[in-house]
Amino acid sequence: xxxxxxxxxxxxxxxxxxxxxxxxxxxxxxxxxxxxxxxxxxxxxxxxxxxxxxxxxxxxxxxxxxxxxxxxxxxxxxxxxxxxxxxxxxxxxxxxxxxxxxxxxxxxxxxxxxxxxxxxxxxxxxxxxxxxxxxxxxxxxxxxxxxxxxxxxxxxxxxxxxxxxxxxxxxxxxxxxxxxxxxxxxxxxxxxxxxxxxxxxxxxxxxxxxxxxxxxxxxxxxxxxxxxxxxxxxxxxxxxxxxxxxxxxxxxxxxxxxxxxxxxxxxxxxxxxxxxxxxxxxxxxxxxxxxxxxxxxxxxxxxxxxxxxxxxxxxxxxxxxxxxxxxxxxxxxxxxxxxxxxxxxxxxxxxxxxxxxxxxxxxxxxxxxxxxxxxxxxxxxxxxxxxxxxxxxxxxxxxxxxxxxxxxxxxxxxxxxxxxxxxxxxxxxxxxxxxxxxxxxxxxxxxxxxxxxxxxxxxxxxxxxxxxxxxxxxxxxxxxxxxxxxxxxxxxxxxxxxxxxxxxxxxxxxxxxxxxxxxxxxxxxxxxxxxxxxxxxxxxxxxxxxxxxxxxxxxxxxxxxxxxxxxxxxxxxxxxxxxxxxxxxxxxxxxxxxxxxxxxxxxxxxxxxxxxxxxxxxxxxxxxxxxxxxxxxxxxxxxxxxxxxxxxxxxxxxxxxxxxxxxxxxxxxxxxxxxxxxxxxxxxxxxxxxxxxxxxxxxxxxxxxxxxxxxxxxxxxxxxxxxxxxxxxxxxxxxxxxxxxxxxxxxxxxxxxxxxxxxxxxxxxxxxxxxxxxxxxxxxxxxxxxxxxxxxxxxxxxxxxxxxxxxxxxxxxxxxxxxxxxxxxxxxxxxxxxxxxxxxxxxxxxxxxxxxxxxxxxxxxxxxxxxxxxxxxxxxxxxxxxxxxxxxxxxxxxxxxxxxxxxxxxxxxxxxxxxxxxxxxxxxxxxxxxxxxxxxxxxxxxxxxx
Numbered sequence: 045x046x047x048x049x050x051x052x053x054x055x056x057x058x059x060x061x062x063x064x065x066x067x068x069x070x071x072x073x074x075x076x077x078x079x080x081x082x083x084x085x086x087x088x089x090x091x092x093x094x095x096x097x098x099x100x101x102x103x104x105x106x107x108x109x110x111x112x113x114x115x116x117x118x119x120x121x122x123x124x125x126x127x128x129x130x131x132x133x134x135x136x137x138x139x140x141x142x143x144x145x146x147x148x149x150x151x152x153x154x155x156x157x158x159x160x161x162x163x164x165x166x167x168x169x170x171x172x173x174x175x176x177x178x179x180x181x182x183x184x185x186x187x188x189x190x191x192x193x194x195x196x197x198x199x200x201x202x203x204x205x206x207x208x209x210x211x212x213x214x215x216x217x218x219x220x221x222x223x224x225x226x227x228x229x230x231x232x233x234x235x236x237x238x239x240x241x242x243x244x245x246x247x248x249x250x251x252x253x254x255x256x257x258x259x260x261x262x263x264x265x266x267x268x269x270x271x272x273x274x275x276x277x278x279x280x281x282x283x284x285x286x287x288x289x290x291x292x293x294x295x296x297x298x299x300x301x302x303x304x305x306x307x308x309x310x311x312x313x314x315x316x317x318x319x320x321x322x323x324x325x326x327x328x329x330x331x332x333x334x335x336x337x338x339x340x341x342x343x344x345x346x347x348x349x350x351x352x353x354x355x356x357x358x359x360x361x362x363x364x365x366x367x368x369x370x371x372x373x374x375x376x377x378x379x380x381x382x383x384x385x386x387x388x389x390x391x392x393x394x395x396x397x398x399x400x401x402x403x404x405x406x407x408x409x410x411x412x413x414x415x416x417x418x419x420x421x422x423x424x425x426x427x428x429x430x431x432x433x434x435x436x437x438x439x440x441x442x443x444x445x446x447x448x449x450x451x452x453x454x455x456x457x458x459x460x461x462x463x464x465x466x467x468x469x470x471x472x473x474x475x476x477x478x479x480x481x482x483x484x485x486x487x488x489x490x491x492x493x494x495x496x497x498x499x500x501x502x503x504x505x506x507x508x509x510x511x512x513x514x515x516x517x518x519x520x521x522x523x524x525x526x527x528x529x530x531x532x533x534x535x536x537x538x539x540x541x542x543x544x545x546x547x548x549x550x551x552x553x554x555x556x557x558x559x560x561x562x563x564x565x566x567x568x569x570x571x572x573x574x575x576x577x578x579x580x581x582x583x584x585x586x587x588x589x590x591x592x593x594x595x596x597x598x599x600x601x602x603x604x605x606x607x608x609x610x611x612x613x614x615x616x617x618x619x620x621x622x623x624x625x626x627x628x629x630x631x632x633x634x635x636x637x638x639x640x641x642x643x644x645x646x647x648x649x650x651x652x653x654x655x656x657x658x659x660x661x662x663x664x665x666x667x668x669x670x671x672x673x674x675x676x677x678x679x680x681x682x683x684x685x686x687x688x689x690x691x692x693x694x695x696x697x698x699x700x701x702x703x704x705x706x707x708x709x710x711x712x713x714x715x716x717x718x719x720x721x722x723x724x725x726x727x728x729x730x731x732x733x734x735x736x737x738x739x740x741x742x743x744x745x746x747x748x749x750x751x752x753x754x755x756x757x758x759x760x761x762x763x764x765x766x767x768x769x770x771x772x773x774x775x776x777x778x779x780x781x782x783x784x785x786x787x788x789x790x791x792x793x794x795x796x797x798x799x800x801x802x803x804x805x806x807x808x809x810x811x812x813x814x815x816x817x818x819x820x821x822x823x824x825x826x827x828x829x830x831x832x833x834x835x836x837x838x839x840x841x842x843x844x845x846x847x848x849x850x851x852x853x854x855x856x857x858x859x860x861x862x863x864x865x866x867x868x869x870x871x872x873x874x875x876x877x878x879x880x881x882x883x884x885x886x887x888x889x890x891x892x893x894x895x896x897x898x899x900x901x902x903x904x905x906x907x908x909x910x911x912x913x914x915x916x917x918x919x920x921x922x923x924x925x926x927x928x929x930x931x932x933x934x935x936x937x938x939x940x941x942x943x944x945x946x947x948x949x950x951x952x953x954x955x956x957x958x959x960x961x962x963x964x965x966x967x968x969x970x971x972x973x974x975x976x977x978x979x980x981x982x983x984x985x986x987x988x989x990x
Contacts, residue, residue: 052265053093055258056086059249063094066247067102067217070185076208076218078240081251083378084288087221090251091189094219102185102217103131109195110331115451116413116435117199117444120190121173122151127369132180140179143666144172150441153408165629166199166443166487167670167704170206174669177207181214192377193222193233198487199444201236208245209702210669220246242738243701253285262287266294282308288376295363309382312364316355323347323355324364328384329395329418332373337402344398396421405431409438413451425461426468432458433469445487452480453496474503475511481518493522510551513542517554524561527784529569536562553592556583560599567603590623591630598637605641606787608828613641617654632662632671639678644788646830646860648685655679659695673702677711684719687863687900693719700736710739710749714756721763722864724903726928729760748786751777751793758796763904765929765963767803768956771814774800781820791834794821795865798841802872805844807963815842830860837861837869846880849873853889867897867905874912887916930967933960937973938980 053060059079066075079087095104105127107120125148129137141148147168180186190196190204204220227233240246254262259280263271271279283289292308313324326341327333333341342352356372359365366375374380387395396418405412416431432455439447459465459473466472471479481496497515504511516539523531536558543551556579562570563577577600584593597616604612616638625631635658642651655678662672677699683692696719699712713736720729733740733756740753754773761770777785777793785793794817801814818838825831833855840852849872855861856869874889890912897905929950936946947957961973970976 053086053089054261054265055254056090056093056251059090059251060094060097062247062249063090063219064097067094067098067185067187070215070217073213074207074210074216074218076220076246077249078237078246079219079221079249079251080224082225082286083223084286084376085251085253086287087223087251088191088376089287091191091219091221095187095189098185098187102187102215103128103180104187104189105131106189106191108332109190109192109197109200111195112331112417113414114195114197115447115454116410117197117439117442117447118151118169118203119197119200119410121200121203122410124188124190125151125173125176126153128176128180136180140176144175147172147666148176150438150443165670166202166445167206168629168667169443170203170704171210171667171669173203174207174210175666177216178214181216185215185217187217187219189219189221191221193220193236194226194231196222196233197444198232198446198450199442201232202446205236205239206669206704208240209243209704218246224250238738242736254287254290255285256280259283259285259290262290263294266291288378306382306385309378310386312362313379313383313386316358316362316364319347319351320355320358320362323352324359324383325387325391326395326398327359327365327372327374328380328387329392329399331380332371335370335372337399338372340402341395341398344401345394393422397424400424400427400431405434405438409434409441412438416454420458425458429455429458429462429465429468445483446489448483449480449487449489449492452476452483456480456499472503472505472508472511474500474505474508475514477503478511478514478518482514485518485521493518509542510546513539513546513551513554516542517558520558520561529565532561532565533570549587552583552587553589556580556587556592556596557599559583560596564599564602566606573603590625591627594619594623594625594630594634598634601637601641605644606826608645608788608826608830610645610647613638613645613647614650616641617650620654628665628667629671632658632665632667632675635661636671636675636678639675639682643678643682643685644786648682648862649859651682652679652686652688655682669702670704673698673704674708677703677708677715680712680715684715684864685862686859689719689722689864689901706739706742706744707746707749710742710745710753713739714749714752717756718759718864721760722902722904724763724907726760726764729763733757733760747780747784748789751780751785752789755792755796758800762796762799762803765803765960766952766956767800767807767809767959768953770796770800770803774817775813778817778820781817781824785821785824787824787826790821790825791862794818794834794838795862797821798838799868801841802844804959806966807959808966809959818842833858833861837865840869840872844872844876846873846876846882849876863896863900864902867893867900867902867909870896871905871908871912874916878912878916883916887913890916930960930964933957934964934976934980937961937964938977940977 063077066077069075079090081087098104105124107123109120113119132140141152145152151169151173177186177188190200193201204218208218222233241248256276260271260276263276263279279290279293283293289308292311296308296311313321316324323342326345326347327338330338339349339352342349347355356365356367360367364375364379365372374383400415400418400422403411403415403418405415412431412435416428416435419425419428419431432451436448436451436455439445439451455465455469456473456476459476462468469476477496477500481493481500484490484492484496497519500511500515504515516535520532520535520539523529523535540555540558543555559576559580563573563575563580565573567573580596580600584596597619601612601616616634620631620635620638623631635654639651639655639658642648642654655675658675659668659672659679662668662670662675665671676695680692680695680699683689683695692715696712696715700709700716701712703709703712713732717729717732720726720732733753739745754777758770758773761767761773774793774796781790781793797814797818801811801818804811804814815838818841822831822835822838825834836848836855837852840848849869852869853866853873856866870889870893874886874893877883877886877889890909894906894909894913897903897909932950933946936949941949943957943961944954946952946961947954950957961976964976965972968976
């Protein structure tokens with residue numbers, strides 16, 4: 045074996061340039077790059093060489109994921125947080141960490157954190173880490189590298205997804221690497237990468253095998269001479285162009301061959317002394333090992349200190365291991381894996397036991413899961429059980445709910461092997477499974493909840509009333525979230541019966557929540573709701589817990605809000621303003637629900653005011669990226685409803701871009717589409733839907749947001765003159781309106797159906813179906829004055845007389861009706877007056893519509909009002925009355941195209957093209973396509989149509 049054939053980085057100039065460009069762009073805000081490729085392709089080498097070009101121009105911190113720590117939460121993030129104090133200096137670190145020290149106490153080294161903040165969530169941890177990164181990158185670049193994401197824990201994956209979405213200020217550059225051949229179908233990283241690509245959150249760099257000229261260059265550097273053609277062919281054939289294998293092959297003496305790539309990888313190992321080989325086998329059991337831990341393991345195994353250090357020195361000089369930050373690791377994972385395969389079974393048991401003894405998880409809880417793995421491999425299930433319990437405490441301290449669920453499942457598997465498992469854990473096996481299901485629920489692992497509950501039910505003893513009660517609590521909670529009323533009632537009542545004998549605070553709080561959920565059900569679904577509502581209030585008062593009272597009040601408000609009771613959300617607003625909450629999340633959650641409730645009953649101005657205050661409060665409490673973003677979605681909706689369209693847009697954009705939940709992102713998208721339609725930017729509205737097509741079609745999107753996006757697409761299609769497309773989008777909602785469509789949202793399909801009816805009537809098409817759907821929506825609304833206003837609007841669209849439109853205008857011109865809906869109603873009234881020969885009143889109505897549209901910034905309705913004014917005053921030409929889509933159709937008519945050809949050119953059906961042609965003939969007052977084509981020349985040049 046020759047000296048290490050470490051060559052310079054070759055064949056990666058383009059990739060280095062892309063990294064440099066992305067880093068330069070980070071001066072204007074966060075940028076991220078994901079580097080991928082198969083094992084040995086040179087991901088770490090590329091990143092290391094790039095970092096060397098930065099020098100002191102940035103603070104650089106590196107975290108790694110490890111195969112052995114796949115369930116320990118936030119492994120690479122902990123490494124980074126531990127490096128940062130030394131990297132930036134104590135003063136700068138203290139200033140950055142102080143505001144979030146309690147939030148991140150579980151992730152910080154012992155002594156650097158404070159007591160844990162109450163009622164934390166993973167999202168809050170994500171936001172806190174992001175705030176630290178933002179503060180530290182305010183004045184100079186911060187480079188955060190996380191390697192080997194194919195071994196990432198799910199808690200870290202969630203945090204990275206959040207940070208990439210936040211795109212907050214600061215000069216931050218993230219580099220993430222992963223091994224493509226270790227990400228099979230179903231791997232959690234696949235979903236993360238899909239979201240990264242969908243949201244364009246990072247630049248992707250995939251490394252491929254080196255071309256022949258690059259291999260030749262490596263051969264020159266490794267051997268000091270040009271490789272002969274046959275020698276080069278052999279090198280490429282044996283290495284497949286993988287840089288790591290090329291280097292190892294070049295490290296062999298001239299003429300030396302290896303039977304397999306594994307032998308190539310082991311060639312360096314085979315040349316080491318026996319003492320060094322032994323230490324390398326010790327190191328191969330771990331991954332990146334701190335010097336003190338490794339020295340302790342060597343001591344456990346009886347390896348003398350001098351011999352241990354000599355072995356490490358030989359391994360480092362031989363190019364097998366690297367030394368950084370007082371830790372040792374193999375230069376490449378492939379080398380570690382190959383050496384690990386050399387360890388005999390008995391030796392492996394001793395090595396794992398030695399590691400387990402030296403990993404002091406009492407002093408450093410983050411190593412508990414690794415200690416458990418070692419005890420398990422050493423066939424010591426009881427000791428592994430204890431270590432997993434410590435790992436569970438650590439996961440709870442870091443709010444890694446997915447990690448908690450995974451650890452609990454491993455404890456459940458070990459239970460039969462540990463005779464006193466109940467005493468050690470303070471749980472029964474069944475209760476441990478229930479706890480795993482609860483953690484899965486809080487961690488968003490919905491597919492695991494039901495299987496875990498089924499297992500728990502099979503394990504519960506006949507006398508374990510508390511255990512069965514807790515199981516039913518989770519079943520009840522799942523039913524509430526899914527809207528399964530029958531199961532909500534059945535599971536809730538049984539849980540209450542089982543927990544009635546328990547008077548501890550946790551049991552009383554659980555009963556209060558169940559009573560609140562039952563009390564909030566519609567009276568027609570559950571006649572005893574009022575009694576349960578009273579019990580919920582009594583329990584909340586008994587505990588004196590403002591956070592619990594917030595939950596109860598919010599639960600009880602649901603049915604009343606759907607019934608249109610304005611007093612209930614107004615009372616919630618007053619409660620939010622006057623109450624001191626223990627948990628910031630409880631306060632902000634109730635604020636969000638109250639803004640939503642005010643909006644649903646038509647108190648848009650109050651909703652907008654509370655929403656603005658809520659966003660500011662979230663920022664003040666350092667929950668801006670999470671709860672501030674969620675509240676922004678509702679705020680945007682309410683701002684649009686009061687006519688502040690321009691003010692609504694940034695909040696809708698924030699919700700789409702930053703929302704930590706899928707449904708809220710979709711909520712932001714449908715609002716933006718509507719805002720673009722009102723702004724008459726139809727192509728941009730369509731492009732939003734195209735760019736976010738994966739979100740629109742996401743299988744986990746709720747029914748409510750799926751329906752909302754249908755309505756948004758229908759509104760866009762109507763604006764483009766595509767009535768058939770619009771109706772195809774809206775028609776499926778007819779079934780929903782007769783089932784579980786929320787009454788407080790019924791005005792959206794109602795108004796969309798009304799506008800479709802008006803467009804179809806203008807085109808000479810049938811309107812009964814669209815009018816029928818509007819009446820179906822009206823039928824589910826509660827009997828309130830607000831519903832009476834919507835009835836007046838619907839009547840006008842169904843029977844468009846001037847008198848009906850006059851009543852509709854009066855009804856729509858009210859604070860409880862969305863302001864952006866008023867101008868279209870006034871325009872219909874003006875058109876009806878004009879049709880009756882009342883031109884002066886019609887002109888006055890058109891002027892009023894123009895004023896309303898201008899006041900809210902609805903460019904679409906400004907254009908429509910001006911077109912109508914032009915027709916009423918006799919000014920301009922009929923070309924100015926054409927919609928953009930009708931002008932496109934007229935242009936193709938002039939070319940002599942058939943309806944089928946027009947449809948193909950404009951991506952619409954022949955039937956839709958026919959509707960457009962009929963509307964054109966009517967507007968132009970001509971009787972044939974030929975006449976329309978003749979008149980097209982002057983009309984299409986008419987500036988009034990621009």
